[in-house]
Amino acid sequence: MDYSRLFFCGISKIDDETKTLLAQNNLGGVILYPSISKNYPELIDFFDFVNKKSKKLLISSDHEGGQLETIPFVPPFPGNMALGRTKEIYAREYAKMSARIMRTLGYNTIFAPVMDLYTPKSSAVMGFRTFSSDPNEIIRYSSSFLDGYKSENMLACAKHFPGHGKAFSDSHETVVKVDTPIDVLEREDFLPFEAAVKSGIELIMTSHVIYSAVDELPATLSKKILTSILRDRFGYEGVILSDAMEMKAISSNFSVEEIVEKFFNAGGDMILLSEGTKNFNVFYEVLEKLVKEGRISEGELRKSVEKVEHLINKYFSPQNIGFVKEVADEAMEIEINSLSKRGKVVFLMPFPRQLSQADVLTEHFEIIEKEAKRMLNAKVIKYSSEDPKPISFEDDALIVDMVVDAFRNEKLIEFHKSLPQNTLYVISHDPYDKEFFKEKNYVVTYSTTPVSMGMVFKLIQEIPTRG
Amino acid sequence: MDYSRLFFCGISKIDDETKTLLAQNNLGGVILYPSISKNYPELIDFFDFVNKKSKKLLISSDHEGGQLETIPFVPPFPGNMALGRTKEIYAREYAKMSARIMRTLGYNTIFAPVMDLYTPKSSAVMGFRTFSSDPNEIIRYSSSFLDGYKSENMLACAKHFPGHGKAFSDSHETVVKVDTPIDVLEREDFLPFEAAVKSGIELIMTSHVIYSAVDELPATLSKKILTSILRDRFGYEGVILSDAMEMKAISSNFSVEEIVEKFFNAGGDMILLSEGTKNFNVFYEVLEKLVKEGRISEGELRKSVEKVEHLINKYFSPQNIGFVKEVADEAMEIEINSLSKRGKVVFLMPFPRQLSQADVLTEHFEIIEKEAKRMLNAKVIKYSSEDPKPISFEDDALIVDMVVDAFRNEKLIEFHKSLPQNTLYVISHDPYDKEFFKEKNYVVTYSTTPVSMGMVFKLIQEIPTRG
Numbered sequence: 001m002d003y004s005r006l007f008f009c010g011i012s013k014i015d016d017e018t019k020t021l022l023a024q025n026n027l028g029g030v031i032l033y034p035s036i037s038k039n040y041p042e043l044i045d046f047f048d049f050v051n052k053k054s055k056k057l058l059i060s061s062d063h064e065g066g067q068l069e070t071i072p073f074v075p076p077f078p079g080n081m082a083l084g085r086t087k088e089i090y091a092r093e094y095a096k097m098s099a100r101i102m103r104t105l106g107y108n109t110i111f112a113p114v115m116d117l118y119t120p121k122s123s124a125v126m127g128f129r130t131f132s133s134d135p136n137e138i139i140r141y142s143s144s145f146l147d148g149y150k151s152e153n154m155l156a157c158a159k160h161f162p163g164h165g166k167a168f169s170d171s172h173e174t175v176v177k178v179d180t181p182i183d184v185l186e187r188e189d190f191l192p193f194e195a196a197v198k199s200g201i202e203l204i205m206t207s208h209v210i211y212s213a214v215d216e217l218p219a220t221l222s223k224k225i226l227t228s229i230l231r232d233r234f235g236y237e238g239v240i241l242s243d244a245m246e247m248k249a250i251s252s253n254f255s256v257e258e259i260v261e262k263f264f265n266a267g268g269d270m271i272l273l274s275e276g277t278k279n280f281n282v283f284y285e286v287l288e289k290l291v292k293e294g295r296i297s298e299g300e301l302r303k304s305v306e307k308v309e310h311l312i313n314k315y316f317s318p319q320n321i322g323f324v325k326e327v328a329d330e331a332m333e334i335e336i337n338s339l340s341k342r343g344k345v346v347f348l349m350p351f352p353r354q355l356s357q358a359d360v361l362t363e364h365f366e367i368i369e370k371e372a373k374r375m376l377n378a379k380v381i382k383y384s385s386e387d388p389k390p391i392s393f394e395d396d397a398l399i400v401d402m403v404v405d406a407f408r409n410e411k412l413i414e415f416h417k418s419l420p421q422n423t424l425y426v427i428s429h430d431p432y433d434k435e436f437f438k439e440k441n442y443v444v445t446y447s448t449t450p451v452s453m454g455m456v457f458k459l460i461q462e463i464p465t466r467g
Numbered sequence: 468m469d470y471s472r473l474f475f476c477g478i479s480k481i482d483d484e485t486k487t488l489l490a491q492n493n494l495g496g497v498i499l500y501p502s503i504s505k506n507y508p509e510l511i512d513f514f515d516f517v518n519k520k521s522k523k524l525l526i527s528s529d530h531e532g533g534q535l536e537t538i539p540f541v542p543p544f545p546g547n548m549a550l551g552r553t554k555e556i557y558a559r560e561y562a563k564m565s566a567r568i569m570r571t572l573g574y575n576t577i578f579a580p581v582m583d584l585y586t587p588k589s590s591a592v593m594g595f596r597t598f599s600s601d602p603n604e605i606i607r608y609s610s611s612f613l614d615g616y617k618s619e620n621m622l623a624c625a626k627h628f629p630g631h632g633k634a635f636s637d638s639h640e641t642v643v644k645v646d647t648p649i650d651v652l653e654r655e656d657f658l659p660f661e662a663a664v665k666s667g668i669e670l671i672m673t674s675h676v677i678y679s680a681v682d683e684l685p686a687t688l689s690k691k692i693l694t695s696i697l698r699d700r701f702g703y704e705g706v707i708l709s710d711a712m713e714m715k716a717i718s719s720n721f722s723v724e725e726i727v728e729k730f731f732n733a734g735g736d737m738i739l740l741s742e743g744t745k746n747f748n749v750f751y752e753v754l755e756k757l758v759k760e761g762r763i764s765e766g767e768l769r770k771s772v773e774k775v776e777h778l779i780n781k782y783f784s785p786q787n788i789g790f791v792k793e794v795a796d797e798a799m800e801i802e803i804n805s806l807s808k809r810g811k812v813v814f815l816m817p818f819p820r821q822l823s824q825a826d827v828l829t830e831h832f833e834i835i836e837k838e839a840k841r842m843l844n845a846k847v848i849k850y851s852s853e854d855p856k857p858i859s860f861e862d863d864a865l866i867v868d869m870v871v872d873a874f875r876n877e878k879l880i881e882f883h884k885s886l887p888q889n890t891l892y893v894i895s896h897d898p899y900d901k902e903f904f905k906e907k908n909y910v911v912t913y914s915t916t917p918v919s920m921g922m923v924f925k926l927i928q929e930i931p932t933r934g
Contacts, residue, residue, distance in 0.1 A: 034827075040542065040543060044542075062825075066914055066916055067825065067826045067827070067828070067914075067915070067916075068825050068826060068827060069827055070827070072539070072540075073539075073540050073541070073542055073568065074540070075507065075511075075540055075572065075788055075791060076507060076791075076916060076917060076918050077791055077794070077916070077918065078791070078794050078795045078798060078912075078913070078914040078916050078918050078919045079913075079914045079916060081798075081898070081913040081914060082794055082795060082798035082912065082913040082914045082919060083794055083798070084913075085797065085798040085800075085913060086793065086794050086797040086798055087793075087797070090790050090793065090794050093790050094790070094791075094794075097571055097788060100567070100571045101540065101568055101571055104564055104567045104568055104571075105542065120899045121874065121899070123823070124822040124823050124872060124875075125822075125823035125824070125825050127822065127823070127825070127826055127896060127897075128896065128897075128913055128914050128915070129825065170823050170824075172823065172824045172825075321542055321564060323557050323560050323561070324542060324543075324544055324545070324561075326553065326554075326557065327544070327545050327549055327550055327553050327557050327561075328545045328549060330552065330553040330554070331545060331548075331549035331550070331552040331553055333552075355591040355592075355594065356590070356591050356592035356594070356637050356639065357592070357637075357639045358529075358534065358535050358592050358594070358596065358639075359534045359535060359594055360501075360534070360535060360536055360537070361534070405591060407588065408591070429594060429595065430594075430595075431548070432587045432588070445545075445549065446545070446546075446548040446549040446551075446552060446595055447533055447534075447545040447546045447548060447549045447595050448534070448595070449533055449534075449543060449544070449545050449546060450543060451543050451544065451545050452545045452549060
């Protein structure tokens with residue numbers, strides 16, 4: 001049996017390892033960390049890869065709004081605590097607005113809302129992520145929030161069950177214990193989750209906090225909390241997802257075997273791993289072994305897989321922004337006969353300037369310069385389009401020459417043509433410029449945008465380094 | 468009769484002048500320039516104002532994708548020329564994706580697609596904004612583009628009629644003349660517009676180019692072009708919008724009176740003014756005068772007003788992101804007894820640091836620092852949260868002190884409390900911190916986000932400067 005649906009993996013980079021993880025396994029979900037969400041070339045690369053190579057799956061972010069915002073295309077928001085002091089309807093509006101944009105990009109799952117109770121001196125990890133210190137207020141705002149997500153068909157995840165608010169330290173960093181009596185927990189922290197279950201929530205994330213009045217194990221591994229309370233008492237039939245198992249409150253105190261065995265036997269369905277490429281195989285193999293040894297029930301896991309499949313079928317949509325990469329890619333016209341990447345890459349670009357009131361080239365050029373450095377480790381040299389001066393290069397340099405509107409200036413044409421043999425001309429602004437570079441190596445991008453230039457940089461990355 | 472519906476005004480700033488323009492007139496539309504679209508506090512201020520004070524109207528952007536992108540929440544795109552070399556369906560996908568996000572923000576109109584024909588040596592203003600040099604290809608891609616906008620109920624605007632592609636210079640800067648024979652124009656540049664009319668387009672923007680084979684007047688002012696060709700021959704019944712009348716091709720050659728008289732008598736419906744606050748009254752008064760003098764028909768203008776009203780009713784939606792400002796505003800708890808703004812504003816903020824893995828405070832702090840300088844012209848001083856050192860201030864300084872998690876550190880509390888009398892404490896991260904500042908001037912924001920801090924800066928802007 002394939003258990004990979006029972007894993008939700010954090011990914012931070014779209015490299016070969018990540019692509020292998022996605023292509024070879026039937027993951028239940030991935031959470032895209034800020035290094036992808038905030039890095040547009042990585043983001044469209046991810047969705048393009050999903051379109052071409054991966055099965056459908058849950059695609060999540062932890063863009064809660066306020067203190068934790070990771071997707072630059074979602075407008076900034078003050079956050080839940082400010083929200084909790086205003087009109088309830090705004091909770092719905094924000095959830096709707098943010099979900100609509102996230103879905104447009106291709107996300108289908110969101111690790112929000114935070115349903116924890118604010119307490120004086122809550123851990124800084126809570127900050128202003130919570131709606132209120134009054135459970136009934138949390139219920140009011142989170143219901144409105146969940147309504148908004150629902151209206152955009154976004155899978156929401158209530159967190160962190162059974163409530164992280166009374167923890168004075170941060171389970172990312174250390175073991176955290178709450179000694180509050182059970183009757184207080186019942187009438188405070190548990191309430192918002194109980195209400196969310198009643199209203200039909202389908203995904204709940206556990207906290208790694210120890211509630212000593214209930215169990216000596218952290219909630220994530222506690223059968224008393226996940227099964228006796230959440231399943232049996234609250235009647236929750238949805239998916240239970242762990243918080244990231246790499247967090248110190250779990251990983252410093254339990255072996256992988258203990259984590260896997262205890263979590264599934266406690267009633268959990270899906271394991272969140274923040275370092276997917278590093279840890280998926282380790283956890284998967286342990287899970288397989290424990291099933292073989294009869295220490296975890298295959299029948300129960302099958303039910304979990306079915307529940308996850310149900311969510312994927314309900315929420316996955318093939319619409320995403322992967323096509324943007326496709327457009328930049330397909331539009332390119334490539335004529336490369338011989339280029340050598342023995343030496344350093346030198347990126348030649350014009351000094352930023354606006355060619356007309358109908359462009360944002362100046363801003364684009366700034367991003368492109370950064371990307372050339374990041375992706376190619378290139379030395380960047382800027383030339384003046386009005387009065388280009390000769391440049392000398394190291395013998396083995398690979399020159400990438402961004403040609404912008406050459407035909408307008410004889411001197412500029414001469415400048416470009418005088419560059420060494422080992423030059424790739426990137427004809428970016430006017431396709432007719434290519435007539436000047438017929439016998440040379442060139443790429444026509446039909447665009448000077450960072451997206452298109454990024455495709456060129458990728459192409460250069462793929463030129464083999466020859467000795 | 469009220470003719471203000473016949474004006475589409477460019478706005479660049481949400482100041483008192485703009486607010487007066489919007490509140491006192493029944494404008495047909497506004498186009499938000501990048502200084503608003505890219506400046507989030509201005510953007511939410513605009514929509515908040517629309518929600519509270521203005522009538523419904525068209526709200527536009529010129530975010531075409533590619534060379535001209537002005538809304539940071541719309542993911543970047545290579546542009547039309549790259550698009551024109553890929554699958555047609557991507558045109559629809561891009562229009563749909565961008566429109567969906569623009570509508571979510573509150574825009575209902577888009578000055579796109581560009582339907583001009585690409586020509587070797589087209590003016591740089593065309594750049595890679597056009598789909599192709601083949602009119603049939605333009606029709607193919609622009610239809611798909613328009614479909615995408617339509618599916619999101621976004622009002623599209625075909626431009627620049629009857630085609631700007633053969634112009635070798637830029638009408639922003641100078642008079643532009645095209646001497647192409649009429650039969651060539653008819654089978655090339657005109658075709659995409661003719662097709663758009665057939666497919667039911669509702670808004671067309673004119674070009675300021677002179678087509679000498681048809682008329683000696685620029686298209687915008689030419690009855691032969693707007694009425695004989697567009698209305699009579701193509702059968703267009705939608706709204707004709709001028710390009711911005713401040714562009715040199717028009718404004719250096721015609722008086723306001725000539726512009727207004729010729730445009731409406733040529734068959735135009737709406738005048739675009741890029742500098743709304745400066746020019747609306749001037750143009751409006753001239754229009755009124757010309758009607759009184761019988762040089763423009765009131766009956767025709769009434770029909771134009773009705774057409775504009777029809778578009779507004781069809782496309783305006785009250786959903787927008789103005790509520791974000793409302794949340795930041797309503798959440799604030801203000802206790803100010805006496806503050807004097809005689810001297811310079813000093814903004815005290817902690818050195819940026821992440822308090823936990825679940826925040827993006829570091830990035831927020833960078834934005835807040837910039838905003839303090841921009842909005843308050845403040846001197847920014849950073850303190851260390853671990854080990855704050857005493858600071859000396861000018862006697863008349865107004866100190867704005869951003870308090871983040873004071874209770875965690877006795878020394879920090881002492882530091883904050885030791886500040887001069889004329890201090891406003893901004894309790895931003897933990898509301899319980901306010902217990903330390905009971906007798907002082909304070910604001911509780913329930914959020915450290917730039918949105919919420921922006922509201923505080925606004926509040927300070929409004930403190931009267933006392934002598």
